[in-house]
Amino acid sequence: MADTTVAQAGVIKTRRPRGFLLDLLVRLVREKPLGAFGGVIFLALLITGVFADFIAIDKVNEIHPIDRFTPPGSEYWLGTDQLGRDIYSRMVYGARLSLIVAFSATTLSIVISVVLGLTTGFFGGRFDMLVQRFVDAWMSFPDLVILIVAVSVLGPGMWQVIFVLGLLLGIAGSRIIRGAVISVRENVYVQATESIGTPAWRVLLKHILPNVMAPIIVLFTTRLAAVILAESGLSFLGLGIPPPAPSWGGMLSIDGRSYMFQAPWLAVIPGIAITVVVYGINIFGDALRDLLDPRMRGGGMSYKGGGVKRRSAK
């Protein structure tokens, strides 16, 4: 035994695993170039939003009444709108707004999904039954109906949009986490932990939660895109973030639609931005899911096989 152990230790030393994130990044670029492209779009959005104050030329709602409806050109890169506001600057601030809404609502939705999914999936029984019937009822309403009702009750505004979107997506997403928890719960190692006297809450947080991180991460990225799209849609319908806040959806509908023939860039530019960002985040999330799913990995069967050591890294 001593010999084999030493030999195996040698293998590990020469093949020191890279850090998890670095490894993921390398595999993203190598195996999923399209996903990497989506990642770049996402990164660009992130940088634009965070450093909006330095990237934008004008302040948020600065107007240049003389230069109304200037087409894109050297002075105003993406043109101006009916009040003479610089579209480029508004797009940049719009990115920030989208990010704030997207991250807040997504985080809220993930927290709701994880809390509901972990508890119902793990404890099961009557508690699960009750909560799941509530989720069923909730999901039987079309999203838009719930959104319109909620916004008309709560009134328009950024925080209202965040709250409603977070709740909406959170409850629907709990199903995904619940499913993952149920499959993890059936593993022998969960039983093994219970057999050493670990209390339920500790099994849940220390053993189950880390094992469902992959679906949680994927849910997070797909939810980001969904929230950006939903926020744009709500603002387009006039139920989202009220003007003059530079929401992409709002720019598309309020300014863009009214002056579509006079100044088509008012509608085209936010439209392109929404499309590109949603597409980018979606393919990025897709690639992440593929990379994080152990079944899609090279050494996916590494937990089986009799007494033979296998490595997942190639």
Next chain:
Amino acid sequence: MALLEVKNLHTHFFAEGSVVKAVDGVSFDVEPGETLAIVGESGSGKSVTAMSILRLIPNPPGEIVDGEIRFEGQDILEMTDEQVQDLRGNKIAMIFQEPMTSLNPVLTVGRQIAEPIELHRQAPLDKALEMAKVLLRKVHIAEHDKRVSSYPHQLSGGMRQRVMIAMGMACEPKLIIADEPTTALDVTVQAQLLELLKELTREGHSSLILITHDLGVVARYADRIVVMYAGRIVEQGTARDIFERPHHPYTIGLMNSIPKLDQDTKEKLIPIPGAPPDLANVPEGCAFNPRCEFAVEKCRQQRPTLEPVAVGHYKACWVDVRS
């Protein structure tokens, strides 16, 4: 006083209107420091018996419907959930049969060995990890200082089972239940692991319940043997009794089906005909009667009880096979 007394244990599973009597009236004792082997084929109720001792039967569908399990005189079945949690991993440890799946893939082995120490000794994580290193050395893992931060997939099957043993030993339990600890491992590794288990139980004066279907393992490591068939005990005695003077036709069948090194290679092994019964539909009378060459009319009607044939040697059979 015996360390563990199991009396008349009945563990049943209820599924779609039928009742599977996985354990149907099992009684045995485990003395301090002894190794008791529970043998039987798949589905004979060995594992369920073991799980029942720690109250790990998933409910629903399973339920311990009757019986007593006394550990140090206290009935485990009467305890509150907190009391049982305090027992698990502390006084009674369990080692599972599949080292490949019984370790959490996302936690380092150190964290997993440290867990029972954190829980039962209230030790902070860094202290517990120090103890985990000591335990890894005890189970003879090379470079134990580095291994604490390895993940299960970086270890071989044998090493993982060593880690499981270290986890079980962490709180110096009085009783260790090893549920087929060596299946899915190759033969040389099996021997090393059993040697290790034996060594550690001797050191810690713990008792060991060894659940297995490998009679070779049993012959070498067990003090006493319980032979199970269809959820019941059919024969019980010292290892010597069972191997040299088996009384139950099933035990005799098992003995005849083991290849022996000194056996003439032309001589065929004698298999036990038929297959084990469906536990939802156990035959009338003795559960073994359809497969038994000695079966008489009484075997088809009345269920045999466990009767002594010598001191400490019991069998459940109507027929005196040996005469």
